[in-house]
Amino acid sequence: xxxxxxxxxxxxxxxxxxxxxxxxxxxxxxxxxxxxxxxxxxxxxxxxxxxxxxxxxxxxxxxxxxxxxxxxxxxxxxxxxxxxxxxxxxxxxxxxxxxxxxxxxxxxxxxxxxxxxxxxxxxxxxxxxxxxxxxxxxxxxxxxxxxxxxxxxxxxxxxxxxxxxxxxxxxxxxxxxxxxxxxxxxxxxxxxxxxxxxxxxxxxxxxxxxxxxxxx
Amino acid sequence: xxxxxxxxxxxxxxxxxxxxxxxxxxxxxxxxxxxxxxxxxxxxxxxxxxxxxxxxxxxxxxxxxxxxxxxxxxxxxxxxxxxxxxxxxxxxxxxxxxxxxxxxxxxxxxxxxxxxxxxxxxxxxxxxxxxxxxxxxxxxxxxxxxxxxxxxxxxxxxxxxxxxxxxxxxxxxxxxxxxxxxxxxxxxxxxxxxxxxxxxxxxxxxxxxxxxxxxx
Numbered sequence: 001x002x003x004x005x006x007x008x009x010x011x012x013x014x015x016x017x018x019x020x021x022x023x024x025x026x027x028x029x030x031x032x033x034x035x036x037x038x039x040x041x042x043x044x045x046x047x048x049x050x051x052x053x054x055x056x057x058x059x060x061x062x063x064x065x066x067x068x069x070x071x072x073x074x075x076x077x078x079x080x081x082x083x084x085x086x087x088x089x090x091x092x093x094x095x096x097x098x099x100x101x102x103x104x105x106x107x108x109x110x111x112x113x114x115x116x117x118x119x120x121x122x123x124x125x126x127x128x129x130x131x132x133x134x135x136x137x138x139x140x141x142x143x144x145x146x147x148x149x150x151x152x153x154x155x156x157x158x159x160x161x162x163x164x165x166x167x168x169x170x171x172x173x174x175x176x177x178x179x180x181x182x183x184x185x186x187x188x189x190x191x192x193x194x195x196x197x198x199x200x201x202x203x204x205x206x207x208x209x210x211x212x213x214x215x216x
Numbered sequence: 217x218x219x220x221x222x223x224x225x226x227x228x229x230x231x232x233x234x235x236x237x238x239x240x241x242x243x244x245x246x247x248x249x250x251x252x253x254x255x256x257x258x259x260x261x262x263x264x265x266x267x268x269x270x271x272x273x274x275x276x277x278x279x280x281x282x283x284x285x286x287x288x289x290x291x292x293x294x295x296x297x298x299x300x301x302x303x304x305x306x307x308x309x310x311x312x313x314x315x316x317x318x319x320x321x322x323x324x325x326x327x328x329x330x331x332x333x334x335x336x337x338x339x340x341x342x343x344x345x346x347x348x349x350x351x352x353x354x355x356x357x358x359x360x361x362x363x364x365x366x367x368x369x370x371x372x373x374x375x376x377x378x379x380x381x382x383x384x385x386x387x388x389x390x391x392x393x394x395x396x397x398x399x400x401x402x403x404x405x406x407x408x409x410x411x412x413x414x415x416x417x418x419x420x421x422x423x424x425x426x427x428x429x430x431x432x
Contacts, residue, residue, distance in 0.1 A: 013403035014230045030408050177411040187229035192246050195393040200418035207416050209423060211393060
């Protein structure tokens with residue numbers, strides 16, 4: 001059975017988004033720069049239906065995560081692109097903001113308070129809505145993933161919840177070389193955990209730090 | 217002229233000390249583990265007057281920082297070991313908690329509100345008390361350091377102050393493989409900064425990430 005893991009880009013000062021997010025700048029001031037390293041890659045562009053892009057050691061890290069992913073878990077907020085947390089009929093964007101051919105190319109389990117039917121998209125992506133919490137979402141994702149792993153994609157709150165519940169086997173942090181100075185922190189106060197470094201890879205654009213989460 | 221730099225051990229979730237510090241456990245719950253990687257090194261033990269210890273790639277990182285240090289800047293709290301911030305005559309430990317032969321082996325500039333004469337210790341360490349702020353302390357340290365650099369040693373607040381004032385040229389973070397889950401954060405809300413990765417070195421015990429602080 002594959003691992004339950006997360007891959008997240010944060011600033012060196014620990015933020016997943018900068019201060020003062022707006023509709024025009026949903027990642028807050030400077031927050032887009034967290035993803036500068038990935039959006040220029042060929043592998044990212046391809047999965048988002050675009051041409052071109054770079055191939056470099058950072059792409060290998062992304063390809064590895066993609067290859068390891070059999071199913072994805074995310075929060076309602078990540079599905080909706082930050083719009084609406086209430087009932088679906090009040091959501092301005094009930095089909096999510098990931099377009100007709102989302103980059104997930106497989107089953108996605110969305111944690112929500114509001115039940116609805118599974119949403120099938122092009123390219124192999126399906127969104128299944130889970131109303132009984134993160135453990136259930138991860139369990140369903142594991143069953144759907146087969147031999148592959150489960151990627152707990154976000155947002156930060158969902159990842160922290162998975163960590164606190166002891167559901168994460170591995171955590172890979174992509175440290176972008178910047179200080180946002182404020183915004184949405186990735187880590188929130190929680191239980192202490194011991195980690196075992198698995199691998200560190202550095203490029204001029206980002207440092208990838210992969211840890212095994214040790215369970216006492 | 218040497219650089220103004222800092223070297224600090226933090227948890228992956230960004231804490232320099234764990235929650236609930238006490239006199240017996242001044243680094244808080246679990247906080248001692250931030251320094252597990254360094255206290256076992258021969259170079260650390262030698263500078264603290266002890267025998268034995270390991271020599272490994274982590275020691276090279278420490279030796280490099282030691283060799284680059286011509287003078288040190290610290291806050292009153294770091295000098296006093298967390299005891300007393302009032303007038304010196306009320307301080308339970310006015311000579312500091314670094315012993316008769318402190319590990320600094322050179323001039324140290326202590327930022328305080330309370331003037332006093334320079335304190336000379338064995339082994340080349342002197343503590344000079346600076347009452348007109350961090351810029352003055354760094355300036356005096358630069359003059360004392362000659363061709364070498366200035367190590368802004370801590371605490372976290374003093375390092376953040378130096379960063380915010382644009383005084384830091386380089387920042388090396390030693391990420392310990394653990395989540396403290398709470399405590400004293402290294403980074404506090406501040407100005408955004410761009411960083412340029414200088415070097416990343418990883419061992420099973422710690423990941424050393426050195427950045428140049430870019431000044432716009």
